[in-house]
Amino acid sequence: MMKHLLTLFLFSLLSITNAQATQENDVLPTILPLLQENTVASKQQAINTIATSSDPRKAAYLQALLAGELYLHPDGTLALITNNQALDAKTTEALQLPDTEFKKITTTNNLRSQLRKALEQLNMTDPDPKVRLQAATNLLSTITPEIAQYWRQLLGTETDSKVKAALQLGLDLADLNATEKSTRLQAIQLLAGNLAPEVRKRLQPLTTDSDPDIAQAAQRSLKQINDQIKLYSYAETLFFGLSLGSVLVLAAIGLAITFGVMGVINMAHGELMMLGAYTTYFIQQLLPNFIDYSLILAIPAAFIVSGLMGILIERTVIRHLYGRPLETLLATFGISLILQQLVRTVVSPQNVPVANPSWMSGSLEINSVLSLTYNRLYIVIFCLIVFTLLFMVLRKTNLGLQVRAVSQNRAMARAMGVRSARVDALTFGLGSGIAGVAGVALSQLTNVGPNLGQSYIIDSFMVVVFGGVGNLWGTLVAGLSLGVVNKLLEPWAGAVLAKILVLIFIILFIQKRPRGLFPQKGRAAGD
Amino acid sequence: MLLTILRNDRGGQIMLSVLLATLIAVPLLNLLVPAGNPLHVPTYLVTLMGKYLTYALLAIAVDLVWGYLGILSLGHGAFFALGGYAMGMYLMRQIGDRGVYGNPDLPDFMVFLNWKELPWFWYGFDMFWFAMIMVILVPGVLAFLFGWLAFRSRVTGVYLSIMTQALTYALLLAFFRNEMGFGGNNGLTDFKDILGFSLQADGTRIALFIASGIAVIAGYLLCRYIINSKLGRVVVAIRDAESRTRFVGYKVENYKVWVFTVSAMLAGIAGALYVPQVGIINPGEFSPLNSIEIVIWVAIGGRATLYGAVLGAILVNYSKTVFTGLMPESWLFMLGALFVLVTLYLPQGLAGIVNQFKARRSSKQVTA
C-alpha cells in the first residue's frame, strides 16, 4: 500500500519536472515500441534503456515495472495503475477507469532480477550512505564490466569510506575477469584478506585456473582469507565462551558469597535465581507497554525479592545450622523443593514467556564473518558490572568490612562488637539478591520455568569450587574460563559431551587441588 | 554367628524379624488367599513392596557411608542406576527377537538408531552370571576410582558431597545421549523375562519380592558385621576424628575407599533388583534429586543405625505413593518440609526418638 502511494506520488512529483525535461532525456518514446513488441528480449532492452538513461523518472518506471503496475493500452498509452487509479505516463493526467483494454506489462523472473539490479544501481547515487552501501553490497555478486565502469566514476566522488571500500571491492572483483593477466593478478592480491563471502566464492574457481600463476596467486590469497576467517571464528568462540562464562559467573557469584564467605551451602540458590526470573516476568505483565524499560526495573526488584527471601531462609532455617554444613545442605535442598513447588502451584507448572526488549535483539557487526549478538554482549557487560559492584560493596563499605571480619574469625568479630547475626542475615540476603539479579539475566537467555534453578545449581557450585572458595576473583576467572573451555570443546565434542568433559575435568582438578584455583589463605583455610 | 552379629542391636532384631515375617506372609496371602478376600495381597502390592525393599537396601548402603564414615554421598543414585542398567542390559538381551523390530541380535533402540552391530560393551550381557558380576563390578569400580582419587587427595565434607553430585550429574547427561548406547532418553524397557520366567507372572514377581527381602537382610547383616568389626570401629573413628585416626597409624583413605566401594556395590545390587520389578531403567535415575532423596530417607530413619535407614526408606516411599496418589501437588511440599524439619528438629531421626525415650527410662530406673 505504502509503496503504491509512493509510486503515484513519485509520478506526480516528477510530472512537474517532466515539463522541463528535455526531449532527449525522455525515455518514453524509446521504450514504448519495445514494450509494445512484448517479448522478453525487447523488454530486457527497454529496461536497459531506462536504466542507462538520464530520465529523472527512471526509478519510478523501474519500480512500477517491478511491481507490475505498468499497463499498456492498444492505442499506445502507457499507464500506471494502482488501486483502481490510473495515470497516463506521458501526460501524467488521471485516466478514466474502468478500461478493460489496458494490458499489464508482465515480467519474468529474469526480468525482475534485472529490474532489481537496475534499481540497486540507482540506489548507488542515493544521498544516504547506508542505502548506497547496501546497494553496492547487493550488487557485488553480479558485478558486470558495465557496472564496474560506472563504479569507477562513483569511486572518484564517493566520500563515505565504507561505501568506497565496497566499491573498490566490486572493482577488484570485476578485475578478476579482466583480459590482462597483470590486472587479474593484481586484483587477486588486492583481494587477499578480504572477508566478504563473495571474494571466496570468486577466488575458489580461480585456484584451479589454467594459468598456473593465477591459480597460485588465488590459492595464496584464499589461504590468507581462510586463515583470517579461522582467527575470527576463534574470536567468535571466545566471545560465545565469555558470554556463557558470564552467565556462569552471574549464577555462581551469589553462591560464592554464601558458600565462600559464610561457609553455607545453599542448595536453594538456583531457586532464588528462578524467583528473579519470575520477578522479571511479573513486571513485564504489570507494564506490558514498557517492555524496553521494564527489564531495567526488574533488576532492583529481583534483587529485593530474592534478597528478602534469602533473609527469610537465613533467619528461619540456616541460622540454626551454622557449623553443620552437611545439614545446611539438606535443609536448603528442602527449601529448594518447596520453592519450586510453590511456583508450580501458584503460577504454573509450565514455562512462562518472558519478552526480550528490542535493544537486546540484533547484533554488532564487526565484519562479514564476525558479529556479536547484543544479548550476549549485554550479558558480558552486565556480569562485569555486577561483579564490580559486589567487589566494591565487599571492599569499600562497612557491611563488606564486617562480612569479611565475620568470615575470617567469627568469635573475634563478635568480640569487636560486630553483630554477627545481623551480618549473617545481610550477607545471605546480599548473596541471594545477586542470585535474583542473575535470574533477570537468565530470563533473557533461557526458558523461565520452575526448573530453571536446578539446571544451574551444579554448574554454579562447580564454578565456586573450581575458583577456590572464598575468593571472588577465583569465581570470575573460573566462570569465564569454564565458559570458554566449554565452547571450545563444543565443536568437536557436542554440547552435552563438552559439558560432561568439563565436569570430569573439574572433578579431577579438585582431586589435585582440593582448594581450587585460588585457595583462600590464612587461618580460615585450615580445617 | 547371626546372633553375635545382632547382639546389642535391638532395632535390627525387631526390624529383621518383621521383615522376615513379611517375606513369609505376603507370598502366602497372595497365593493362597483368594482374590475377593480382604486379606488377599494383590500382586501389584507385592511388587510395590519389593520396590520399597530395594530402596531400603539402597538406604542401608548410604547409611554405611554417611552414618558411620561421615561421607555425605549425593551420588549413590548413580551406583543404584548403574546396577540397574547392568540388569536392564541383561533383560534387554533376553527379549531376543520378540522386540518391535524382531531383530534377534540388536535391542530395538539400536535398530531404531540404524546401528548394525552390538557395541562391545554389550557383549556378555546375554549371560545372567556375567550381568550379575557387572551389577556389582561396575558401581564398585566407579566408586573405587572416584574414592581413590578423592580420598587420597583428602577432599572432604561438602566438597566431596558436591563432587559426588557432579559425578551423578555427569552420568545423567551422558546416559541421555543416544550415542552412549544405553537407549538414551527412553532408557531400557519392554522387558519380557528373567532366567526364562515371565516378568508378568505372579510367581516371578513374588520371587523378586523375596529376593529383594533377602538382599536387604543380607545387606543389613553384612553392614552390621562390618560395623561390629574392628574395621567398623576404625571407620567411626575416622568419622569423629579423621586426623587423629591417621596419627595412630590407620591409612584413612584405604578405609574410606573400601567402605565407599562396598556401599556402592550394595547400591548396585539394589538397582539390579529394582529394575525387573518396575520394568524400566532410564537416565532419570541418575538425577541429583534422586540421590539426595536417599539421604533424607536415612536422615528420617536415623543415621548410623542401619535399621533406621530401612525404616526411613519404606516410610518415606510409602508416604510418597500415598500422597502422590491423593494430592500430587502436595508431595514436593511435604518432601521439602521433611528435609527442613528433620535437619532442624530431628537430627537423630526416628531411631533417635526411640533411643532418647529408652535412655530417659533407663536413667529413671537408675535413679529409682
Add this chain to the structure above:
Amino acid sequence: MSDGEGARFITEQKLDTSHKAILYLEDLNVSFDGFKAINNLSLYIDKGELRCIIGPNGAGKTTMMDIITGKTKPDSGQAWFGQTIDLLKMTEPEIANAGIGRKFQKPTVFESHTVAENLELAMHGNKSVWYSLKAKLTGTQQFLIDDTLRTIGLTEHYYRPAGALSHGQKQWLEIGMLLVQEPHLMLVDEPVAGMTHQEMDRTAELLVSLAGERSVVVVEHDMEFVRSIADKVTVLHQGSVLAEGSMDEVQNDPRVIEVYLGE
C-alpha cells in the same frame, strides 16, 4: 602375623639407631604465608632420651611436632628417624606405624568409642583394612589393655564412652593410647595441662619410667613439671634452637632470660 604382637607390619624399613640418635632434624624451614614458623631448625634426639622442649608461644614447638609426624611438609631440610627412615617421604599413618607416637596438646580421643575401644584402636599391630575386618582381640592384647587402664587409672571406665570423660581423664586416656601404641619415640604435647598436682606427679613418674626403653620428647609450659623430669632441655625461639642443656644451664642462659622476660 597371627597374633598381631610385637612385629611391625607396615614399614619395611627397620629402625636403625646404631649411631645412638633416633631422630635427626636438620636445617628445617617452614613458612606460612611469609611467616617463618620454623627457621633453620636442627635438633637431635638420642635413643632412650627424655627431652623437654620449652619456648614461648609461637616458637614453633607444635609445627616441629607436625613435621615429625607428617602433618606438615617443610619447605626445606631433612628429618630422619634412625639412620634409614626418611620421615619427609612418609604419610602420617606410615610414620605412626614406623614407631612415632604423638599426644596432642588438646586431648583428642575418639569420643563415641568406649575407653577400651580407644586403646584397641591405638594399639600397635596390623592396621590394614582387610586385617581389621577380621581382627579379634588376642589374650595378650586384652592383657595390655587391662594393664594400661590400670596404669592410667581408668579401669572402672572400661565401657564408658570417651566423650563422657573429664578433661583430665581424657589426658590420661591419650597417654594410654600412646602407651599401647608402643612407639620408639613419643612426642608428648603439654601432658599435664588441666591435671592436679597429684596427677602431675604420676605423669612425671610415668614419663621418666618410659624413658630409657623409649625416647620421649615432652613439650611443656609448666616449668616446675619440666624441672621435675628433664635431664636435657631445648629452648625454641622463633623457629630455631636458642639454647640446649640441663635445666640449670638453660635457665641461666642470658639469651633465654631475655626471651622469657622480655627485652
